[in-house]
Amino acid sequence: MLTLLRDLRRIRRDLALPDPDRRRSLAIRHVDAGSCNGCEHELTLASSPYYDLQRFGLGVVASPRHADVLLVTGAVTRAMREPLLIAYRAMPEPRRVAALGDCALGRGLLGTPDLIEAVDAVLGVDIYIAGCPPTPDVIAQALLRLIDGTAPGHIY
Amino acid sequence: VSRDQGQGLKSIVVDAETYRAQVMQSLAQDWSFGGLYVSPGQHKAQVRTLLIARDGSTRLISVATDGPHVPTIVDLAPAAGWDEREAHDLYGVGFIGHEPMRPLVDHNAASPWTVPVHGEDPYEVAVGPIHAGIIESGHFRFHVVGDRILHLDARLFYKHRGLEQAAQGSTLTEAMAYVARACAACAVSNAIAYAHACEEALGLVPSHGLARARTFLLELERVWNHLNDMSAICAGVGLAAGTNRFATLTERARRLNARISGHRFLFGTVHIGATKLVIDSDVMAEVRTTLATLRREAAISWRELLFNASFQDRLPDVGVLTADQARQLGTVGPAARATGLAEDARSTSRHLSYLDFRPVTVSPASGDVRARLEQRAAELWQSFDILDRLADAPVTPAAATVGGGVRSAAVGRVESPRGATTCVVEHDRGRVTRLRLRTGSYANWPSVAAAATGNLLPDFPLINKSFELCYACADR
Numbered sequence: 001m002l003t004l005l006r007d008l009r010r011i012r013r014d015l016a017l018p019d020p021d022r023r024r025s026l027a028i029r030h031v032d033a034g035s036c037n038g039c040e041h042e043l044t045l046a047s048s049p050y051y052d053l054q055r056f057g058l059g060v061v062a063s064p065r066h067a068d069v070l071l072v073t074g075a076v077t078r079a080m081r082e083p084l085l086i087a088y089r090a091m092p093e094p095r096r097v098a099a100l101g102d103c104a105l106g107r108g109l110l111g112t113p114d115l116i117e118a119v120d121a122v123l124g125v126d127i128y129i130a131g132c133p134p135t136p137d138v139i140a141q142a143l144l145r146l147i148d149g150t151a152p153g154h155i156y
Numbered sequence: 157v158s159r160d161q162g163q164g165l166k167s168i169v170v171d172a173e174t175y176r177a178q179v180m181q182s183l184a185q186d187w188s189f190g191g192l193y194v195s196p197g198q199h200k201a202q203v204r205t206l207l208i209a210r211d212g213s214t215r216l217i218s219v220a221t222d223g224p225h226v227p228t229i230v231d232l233a234p235a236a237g238w239d240e241r242e243a244h245d246l247y248g249v250g251f252i253g254h255e256p257m258r259p260l261v262d263h264n265a266a267s268p269w270t271v272p273v274h275g276e277d278p279y280e281v282a283v284g285p286i287h288a289g290i291i292e293s294g295h296f297r298f299h300v301v302g303d304r305i306l307h308l309d310a311r312l313f314y315k316h317r318g319l320e321q322a323a324q325g326s327t328l329t330e331a332m333a334y335v336a337r338a339c340a341a342c343a344v345s346n347a348i349a350y351a352h353a354c355e356e357a358l359g360l361v362p363s364h365g366l367a368r369a370r371t372f373l374l375e376l377e378r379v380w381n382h383l384n385d386m387s388a389i390c391a392g393v394g395l396a397a398g399t400n401r402f403a404t405l406t407e408r409a410r411r412l413n414a415r416i417s418g419h420r421f422l423f424g425t426v427h428i429g430a431t432k433l434v435i436d437s438d439v440m441a442e443v444r445t446t447l448a449t450l451r452r453e454a455a456i457s458w459r460e461l462l463f464n465a466s467f468q469d470r471l472p473d474v475g476v477l478t479a480d481q482a483r484q485l486g487t488v489g490p491a492a493r494a495t496g497l498a499e500d501a502r503s504t505s506r507h508l509s510y511l512d513f514r515p516v517t518v519s520p521a522s523g524d525v526r527a528r529l530e531q532r533a534a535e536l537w538q539s540f541d542i543l544d545r546l547a548d549a550p551v552t553p554a555a556a557t558v559g560g561g562v563r564s565a566a567v568g569r570v571e572s573p574r575g576a577t578t579c580v581v582e583h584d585r586g587r588v589t590r591l592r593l594r595t596g597s598y599a600n601w602p603s604v605a606a607a608a609t610g611n612l613l614p615d616f617p618l619i620n621k622s623f624e625l626c627y628a629c630a631d632r
Contacts, residue, residue, distance in 0.1 A: 011404065030289070030290050031286050031293070032286075032291070032293045032315070034293070035292070035315070035628065036338065036339055036340045036343075036628045037292055037339055037340045037627070037628040037629075038340030038343075039340075040290050040291070041340060042420075043290050044290050045406065045407050045410075047290070048403035048407060049400045049403065049404050050403075050404060050407045060289060060290055062288035062289065063288070074315070077314065077317060078316075079263055079285075079313065079314040079315075079316065080285065080314050083285050083286055083314070087286055110317065110334055111317030111318050111322050112317065112318025112319075112321050113322075115316065115317055115318045116317050116318075133340065135420065136407075
């Protein structure tokens with residue numbers, strides 16, 4: 001896997017991400033509330049070597065108990081409403097909610113109207129990350145602003 | 157040659173007494189089950205069963221519901237199990253002989269959705285709908301003794317958005333949005349299956365240029381998906397170096413998509429009756445170089461996996477699906493080919509540029525995680541070959557030509573990265589009256605449960621990733 005290591009320096013030169021040297025971190029709990037799987041695929045690559053969110057103290061955790069922010073993808077389906085609320089209630093305070101992608105934001109929702117709703121119809125949303133789907137660097141930049149405590153409620 | 161002599165969908169309406177005999181006769185003549193759905197209709201709803209011949213011909217057998225009931229065909233074609241359960245939950249149709257009728261889409265039904273498991277010391281492990289990572293939502297109920305899986309009940313449809321129902325009443329053009337956003341990973345495949353159905357319904361025949369542009373998009377989608385799925389299998393084993401290596405290749409494949417179409421998932425590239433895609437000769441030269449680099453680096457990464465003994469040791473005999481099971485369950489795509497079934501919708505895609513396409517199958521086709529991984533690698537090289545052939549000239553806008561009459565129902569069938577995806581469209585003067593999208597993932601979920609049986613519970617994530625099915629395009 002030496003080729004990978006050789007590539008990394010070249011790969012990261014392309015990206016306009018800030019200096020990874022910061023002292024804060026953010027534990028993310030991802031919940032798919034009814035996405036098309038596009039946001040998941042981009043979020044997965046945000047943790048891949050190109051972007052490597054872990055460098056910035058951003059990590060996806062396996063339990064809401066360990067999480068600072070609930071990152072919600074997709075419009076909330078009727079069947080995912082309750083599991084989403086259970087995950088939110090399980091999180092320790094202070095907690096934040098991030099809506100990821102146009103469906104989560106309620107923009108141009110597709111589906112039967114009484115089966116789906118925007119995330120902020122279910123939970124208070126602190127940060128909106130727009131895009132269909134948002135690219136990994138847009139996701140990374142938005143989450144870094146959340147770490148820095150700047151611009152809550154901002155739409156990227 | 158025979159591919160150009162396309163027959164459209166043959167549709168027959170039968171009564172409840174002869175319905176089973178008709179289906180049985182088709183199956184005996186080597187037609188395979190391709191889907192079952194309810195068409196609401198103005199008076200009485202009809203249950204329609206789609207059958208597909210080896211040459212890709214399609215036949216729709218319709219039977220009026222009575223009461224509302226129809227006889228089941230699940231004993232004749234076990235692959236119809238999910239379709240009948242979905243039809244029951246969403247349209248209230250009963251299937252006489254389908255006992256017990258377990259709920260599938262309806263999570264509030266009073267009847268039990270799991271299979272009762274008896275014996276010494278069995279216990280249940282419930283996982284999901286929310287999983288411990290970046291994973292789509294769905295629930296798995298494992299019936300386990302010790303670490304051994306006796307049975308798995310998968311409860312999906314947490315992501316059911318009612319896309320098909322929402323599309324009803326809209327124009328054929330408007331309805332494309334519902335199909336294209338059913339799933340990001342299979343967006344091109346689903347959209348082309350829908351476009352093919354609409355074109356057949358409207359009496360349009362894709363031109364050579366249109367077929368070529370679409371084939372290019374389909375293979376780009378397959379390349380990024382197979383790279384992604386190989387990364388996922390490495391993650392299932394816990395080989396971080398392999399996961400990351402194939403993830404970087406996935407990223408670069410998606411950047412190539414964006415370079416060509418302006419979108420990393422190729423959204424918005426498929427339209428009914430035409431393509432606006434332009435790849436001029438300068439961009440095409442760049443595309444060829446990028447594809448050659450991706451292929452070379454994927455080959456290096458693949459070799460590193462082949463010579464990683466502790467990685468290879470985790471793959472054989474895990475999650476075995478036999479060819480017989482695959483035939484029974486109607487398994488499609490790489491998962492079916494990894495059992496030795498050389499079936500691929502690309503062989504019979506009349507309106508795409510696959511020329512003398514022949515499906516590849518790995519040897520030995522052992523149907524385990526190893527075979528499914530090697531199958532993807534073999535198909536990846538094949539896709540690079542197809543792209544290389546198609547990249548010999550610029551891509552310019554093209555349109556379909558008028559070549560037949562308008563039909564009220566039509567079918568499109570495309571090989572997605574996960575297997576044959578079938579889209580049936582019914583319309584009334586250009587407005588959708590019924591739309592059914594049966595994706596490769598939908599067809600294959602029961603196979604995941606079958607492959608998990610008898611395995612160790614801690615191997616399930618690896619088995620699941622070796623199928624790497626979408627929840628989004630199963631749930632719709």
